[in-house]
Amino acid sequence: xxxxxxxxxxxxxxxxxxNKSSRSQSAVMEKVVPKLFLICAIISIFTxxxxxxxxxxxxxxxxxxxxxxxxxxxTRWFPFAADKHADFGIIALIMGTxxxxxxAMVVAIxxxxxxxxxxxxxxxxxxxxxxxxxxxxxxxxPTIVYGFFALTFxxxxxxxxxxxxxSIFNALSPxxxxxxxxxxxxxxxxxxxxxxxxxxxxxxxxALGATRFEVAMKVVLPAALSGVIASFxxxxxxxxxxxxxxxxxxxxxxxxxxxxxxxxxxxxxxxVQVSQGDTGYGTTIYYSIYAVGMTLFVFTLIMNLLAQFIxxxxxxxx
Amino acid sequence: xxxxxxxxxxxxxxxxxxxxxxxKFLFILATLFSLLVLGxxxxxxxxxxxxxxxxxxxxxxxxxMPERAGIWAALLxxxxxxxxxxxxSFILGVGTAIYLEEYAKxxxxxxxxxxxxxxxxxxxxxxxxxxxxxxFVRLLGLGSSVLAGGLTMSLLILPVIVVASxxxxxxxxxxxxxxxxxxxxxxxQTIRRIVFPxxxxxxxxxxxxxxxxxxxxxxxLLVLGALAYVAFxxxxxxxQFTVLPIQLYNWTSRPQEEFHMIAASGxxxxxIILLIMNSIAVLIRNKFHKRF
Numbered sequence: 001x002x003x004x005x006x007x008x009x010x011x012x013x014x015x016x017x018x019n020k021s022s023r024s025q026s027a028v029m030e031k032v033v034p035k036l037f038l039i040c041a042i043i044s045i046f047t048x049x050x051x052x053x054x055x056x057x058x059x060x061x062x063x064x065x066x067x068x069x070x071x072x073x074x075t076r077w078f079p080f081a082a083d084k085h086a087d088f089g090i091i092a093l094i095m096g097t098x099x100x101x102x103x104a105m106v107v108a109i110x111x112x113x114x115x116x117x118x119x120x121x122x123x124x125x126x127x128x129x130x131x132x133x134x135x136x137x138x139x140x141x142p143t144i145v146y147g148f149f150a151l152t153f154x155x156x157x158x159x160x161x162x163x164x165x166x167s168i169f170n171a172l173s174p175x176x177x178x179x180x181x182x183x184x185x186x187x188x189x190x191x192x193x194x195x196x197x198x199x200x201x202x203x204x205x206x207a208l209g210a211t212r213f214e215v216a217m218k219v220v221l222p223a224a225l226s227g228v229i230a231s232f233x234x235x236x237x238x239x240x241x242x243x244x245x246x247x248x249x250x251x252x253x254x255x256x257x258x259x260x261x262x263x264x265x266x267x268x269x270x271x272v273q274v275s276q277g278d279t280g281y282g283t284t285i286y287y288s289i290y291a292v293g294m295t296l297f298v299f300t301l302i303m304n305l306l307a308q309f310i311x312x313x314x315x316x317x318x
Numbered sequence: 319x320x321x322x323x324x325x326x327x328x329x330x331x332x333x334x335x336x337x338x339x340x341x342k343f344l345f346i347l348a349t350l351f352s353l354l355v356l357g358x359x360x361x362x363x364x365x366x367x368x369x370x371x372x373x374x375x376x377x378x379x380x381x382x383m384p385e386r387a388g389i390w391a392a393l394l395x396x397x398x399x400x401x402x403x404x405x406x407s408f409i410l411g412v413g414t415a416i417y418l419e420e421y422a423k424x425x426x427x428x429x430x431x432x433x434x435x436x437x438x439x440x441x442x443x444x445x446x447x448x449x450x451x452x453x454f455v456r457l458l459g460l461g462s463s464v465l466a467g468g469l470t471m472s473l474l475i476l477p478v479i480v481v482a483s484x485x486x487x488x489x490x491x492x493x494x495x496x497x498x499x500x501x502x503x504x505x506x507q508t509i510r511r512i513v514f515p516x517x518x519x520x521x522x523x524x525x526x527x528x529x530x531x532x533x534x535x536x537x538x539l540l541v542l543g544a545l546a547y548v549a550f551x552x553x554x555x556x557x558q559f560t561v562l563p564i565q566l567y568n569w570t571s572r573p574q575e576e577f578h579m580i581a582a583s584g585x586x587x588x589x590i591i592l593l594i595m596n597s598i599a600v601l602i603r604n605k606f607h608k609r610f
Contacts, residue, residue: 033506034421040413054452114348142534144563148570211338241442243537275541293448304440
């Protein structure tokens with residue numbers, strides 16, 4: 001039975017009225033909502049502007065005190081010395097960063113690429129299903145944990161292996177561990193690139209009598225080269241910006257000499273060292289972390305743009 | 319006349335197959351190396367950290383004596399920072415993604431926003447720390463507070479959430495949008511009632527994974543001036559704080575062996591938190607993900 005209760009009934013007129021008001025309400029929403037979302041999108045642009053602006057202004061203040069020529073040509077970095085004797089030569093920090101990055105790449109590129117080739121060319125779907133999540137776990141481990149691992153396991157291990165021993169803080173141990181951290185990234189990005197190569201090309205080569213190894217090296221790898229190289233470049237960028245591993249295991253002795261078994265300091269480790277100390281706001285040392293941060297930012301930006309350029313420019317379309 | 323010299327092919331085939339076998343072995347070895355490292359890492363941390371792990375370790379404050387040290391302040395600090403980061407980064411990230419996928423016209427501005435986001439994802443985390451130090455700590459005068467830390471972390475993980483949300487929104491098929499429009503729904507109604515609910519599992523998975531990255535992040539908060547030695551729990555978002563990774567860094571950088579042991583115990587707690595977060599993310603992805 002339909003309820004005849006009067007209070008529950010609405011006249012057609014009131015329903016139309018209600019509909020109209022709700023429609024005008026939703027018309028307002030239709031106009032306001034996109035603007036709110038646009039503001040969200042603009043905040044991401046402001047983040048970039050904020051980064052560039054803060055780095056630039058504070059770096060500018062720094063260069064008012066220390067000449068830009070000295071900054072880029074001096075090979076000594078001793079900011080904590082008394083005023084007149086302080087040296088701000090970023091080359092020492094850059095060398096530290098590049099040493100660690102080079103070691104990391106020596107570890108990560110062959111192992112990461114080999115794992116990628118195995119996963120995309122040899123492994124069965126079942127094996128892949130087991131190994132890929134494990135690689136993801138490895139990629140998800142916080143860098144502080146890797147730093148702990150470098151200091152308390154890899155360094156003592158290297159100390160036993162290397163004939164002359166190795167100091168507690170050195171370039172080799174964090175370099176190797178940064179490399180281990182980057183392996184999953186290179187492996188998964190390279191594997192994606194190789195997976196994008198169509199199967200018909202593999203089958204064509206196999207039908208001509210090529211072995212799987214020959215297919216991988218002479219067909220798949222050349223076809224996926226842009227993606228593979230882009231993954232290397234992104235790996236380099238990650239290694240340059242890596243902070244905690246090199247801070248914990250690398251030490252704090254900036255040097256422009258290349259010595260893998262001695263303490264070094266990277267750009268990132270210097271920034272951490274200063275923020276951990278009791279450096280006052282407005283001192284030259286305070287501004288120096290922005291100049292170092294700016295250099296770091298430019299390094300990684302160039303690497304990221306290079307990676308994008310490589311994967312866009314040299315992509316082979318099938 | 320035989321076109322193919324079978325003898326020489328046979329001869330070379332042996333070395334080619336051998337090369338294939340050796341290469342395959344090396345490739346497997348490389349893959350196993352990663353697994354081996356993961357195994358050693360977990361074994362080392364468990365063997366060093368388990369003896370010190372107890373309920374007291376979780377509920378005690380940091381201490382100069384390793385046997386009385388605990389992670390209570392750091393654990394609550396992490397929770398406080400995440401309480402700021404999660405809503406801020408979720409709203410900003412999803413808002414940006416909806417704008418880019420649903421509203422933005424295909425023009426230079428949209429392309430610029432997109433490129434900007436992918437470049438932000440490549441900026442080292444420590445640079446975000448410098449940004450937070452200048453803008454939030456000094457310019458806005460927030461000090462080294464939970465709020466400053468949480469906002470910095472939000473900006474850090476924003477690109478990850480945007481990209482994940484965009485992918486989730488893109489998987490919602492055109493047809494159900496058109497069906498909604500066909501029923502007379504407006505654009506906002508369609509987004510709110512159709513697209514957003516359908517994309518939500520993917521968005522949540524991406525957000526939780528991004529947050530788990532923020533939980534393990536140390537460098538930006540160190541630069542912001544988060545304290546390393548804290549014997550109090552944050553009272554509100556303007557309190558000073560420490561987080562788990564910073565506490566672990568503090569213990570790891572001390573020379574005494576005992577502090578390395580409790581650092582390992584702390585790492586176990588940190589990894590358990592990350593494991594739980596990742597499991598929730600995977601659960602959401604598997605349980606609620608709809609294939610259209």
